[in-house]
Amino acid sequence: MHLFIEQLINGITLGSIYSLTALGLTLIFGVLDILNMAHGAVFMFGAFTAVLIVSKLGLPLWVGFLGGCIVSGLLGYALEMFALRPLRRRKNTSPLAPLISTIGVSIILENIARALFGSDTISFRTSISDINFKLGEIDINLINLVILAVSFTITILLYFWLKNSKSGRALRAVSENPDTAAFLGVNTSKVITFTVVSASCAGGAAGVLVAMAFNSVNNEIGLAMGLKGLAIIILGGMGSVNGAVAGGILLGLAETFVVAYGDSGYKEIIGFIIIMAVLLIKPQGIFGTTQKVKV
Amino acid sequence: MPDLEIETLSVCYGHVEALRGVTLRVKDRQVVSLVGANGAGKTTLMKTIAGLIPPLSGKIRYNGMNIDSLRADEIIRNGISYVPEGRAILNKMTVLENLLMGAYIRQDREVMADLENILEKFPILGTRKDQLAGTLSGGEQQLLAIGRALMSKPKFILFDEPSLGLAPIVIEHIFEIIKDINESGVTIMLVEQNVHKALSISDYAYVMETGKIAMEGNSKELLYEKRVMDAYLGKKAK
Ligand SMILES: Nc1ncnc2c1ncn2[C@@H]1O[C@H](COP(=O)(O)OP(=O)(O)OP(=O)(O)O)[C@@H](O)[C@H]1O
Ligand SMILES: [Mg+2]
Numbered sequence: 001m002h003l004f005i006e007q008l009i010n011g012i013t014l015g016s017i018y019s020l021t022a023l024g025l026t027l028i029f030g031v032l033d034i035l036n037m038a039h040g041a042v043f044m045f046g047a048f049t050a051v052l053i054v055s056k057l058g059l060p061l062w063v064g065f066l067g068g069c070i071v072s073g074l075l076g077y078a079l080e081m082f083a084l085r086p087l088r089r090r091k092n093t094s095p096l097a098p099l100i101s102t103i104g105v106s107i108i109l110e111n112i113a114r115a116l117f118g119s120d121t122i123s124f125r126t127s128i129s130d131i132n133f134k135l136g137e138i139d140i141n142l143i144n145l146v147i148l149a150v151s152f153t154i155t156i157l158l159y160f161w162l163k164n165s166k167s168g169r170a171l172r173a174v175s176e177n178p179d180t181a182a183f184l185g186v187n188t189s190k191v192i193t194f195t196v197v198s199a200s201c202a203g204g205a206a207g208v209l210v211a212m213a214f215n216s217v218n219n220e221i222g223l224a225m226g227l228k229g230l231a232i233i234i235l236g237g238m239g240s241v242n243g244a245v246a247g248g249i250l251l252g253l254a255e256t257f258v259v260a261y262g263d264s265g266y267k268e269i270i271g272f273i274i275i276m277a278v279l280l281i282k283p284q285g286i287f288g289t290t291q292k293v294k295v
Numbered sequence: 296m297p298d299l300e301i302e303t304l305s306v307c308y309g310h311v312e313a314l315r316g317v318t319l320r321v322k323d324r325q326v327v328s329l330v331g332a333n334g335a336g337k338t339t340l341m342k343t344i345a346g347l348i349p350p351l352s353g354k355i356r357y358n359g360m361n362i363d364s365l366r367a368d369e370i371i372r373n374g375i376s377y378v379p380e381g382r383a384i385l386n387k388m389t390v391l392e393n394l395l396m397g398a399y400i401r402q403d404r405e406v407m408a409d410l411e412n413i414l415e416k417f418p419i420l421g422t423r424k425d426q427l428a429g430t431l432s433g434g435e436q437q438l439l440a441i442g443r444a445l446m447s448k449p450k451f452i453l454f455d456e457p458s459l460g461l462a463p464i465v466i467e468h469i470f471e472i473i474k475d476i477n478e479s480g481v482t483i484m485l486v487e488q489n490v491h492k493a494l495s496i497s498d499y500a501y502v503m504e505t506g507k508i509a510m511e512g513n514s515k516e517l518l519y520e521k522r523v524m525d526a527y528l529g530k531k532a533k
Contacts, residue, residue: 173396180383182367183345185400
């Protein structure tokens, strides 16, 4: 039984990071109607930045965490300014243009990462990496608790900000109908920039947390995480915040339990198996809604 | 002078010229209606005033100020609110959230008091306030769109076919509300298919035909003008 509970904690921890990653993607999808294929690369830069700050500069973990968020946020800003906004300004561009543009940015970022950080796995040991304690029969890693606390806090803050604040409402309005938001007084361009930047910050935060969870970082996690993020928001329902959170937790649990009780070879594909199963039953995703057409 | 003045306004969708040199004036505190057949360009004109479509050429002045190059979010900050064709309710938000979005541009402390007023004025919205707006009936959505526009405390409201798809008794109610709003000092520009009703509550009217103003005059006089009906039905005026 205690083994099961330990796996449950591991699964929820991993899942909470997935949720945070997917939240960023789903918010960007909401306001821009595009899949941000550069999200994984932005996430990876957050992770590398934290590792550099903590391991190379010897600064405390929280500085590394903030640094990772800031660098990812800046990358998000650059993505919006150079890859997305110029395309919105032009008329008659293909609806696929921004998607291709984000793929381009992700390739550029992957290459920069390789040049800057090399292709080796860099280990990431922090002051709290090896602290374990027992709660009855259950082994608990302090780092898992920290990760859980951080990712849940960010997720909950984001959730309530979206739900209850004026600017959160404006973001949801832009998501639903940019023209309506605009004639009600929302500067949609500002909201979009703000969304891409904060989603990227959240992605960077998730990157740091993943580096903490696995005690290492390498330049493949960006692509892997980007794809998982996409899988999660398709699973949860595109643009749905609840869907991103639930989908992330579900995937984290599924991966953890497959490794613990099944065959670890299935870890990377279990998510996609779940997606296919869910989409067969509910094609719009768990929390997805089909747009009602009103005449 | 706080009038809305439009001068030789032209608007294009790609190569389709939807407005071709429209000139009109909405005098302060009046109700001015704009009627015309389907496709005449009425909605295009409304959207252009609201800042959603950039004009190709021509001028739009409000309060003596040029507003033709302002974005939509700047237009409403100048006191011009928009109740669009099809209502454009935010379906995934509650009735209350839609009304709060109406007050998005306001910073003052009276927003909550005004919200109470609207809910009192439109009691049906009060009973539905926590419901998702997408679940409201067409008539309720129209009331919500009007309430939302009022929440910005506008000086001027653009109404695009507020009676569209509503039952006669509801239409009656909507027109009453529009009259009340005008009596409270708000200038109104009203697009309607319901020509008779529109003319009966407006001071002045313009008839549009394929992107141009075909006729104008005092509403009371146009009520008896046969050519208005012809334009509405899309026949060529002789
Ligand atoms: N987004 C668009 N792209 C291209 N053409 C458009 C677009 N919107 C409108 N048009 C064209 O512009 C002309 C004017 O349309 P508009 O919607 O302004 O007419 P309307 O007078 O409001 O008609 P209705 O009474 O049916 O609402 C029409 O010929 C229409 O086909
Ligand atoms: Mg129209």
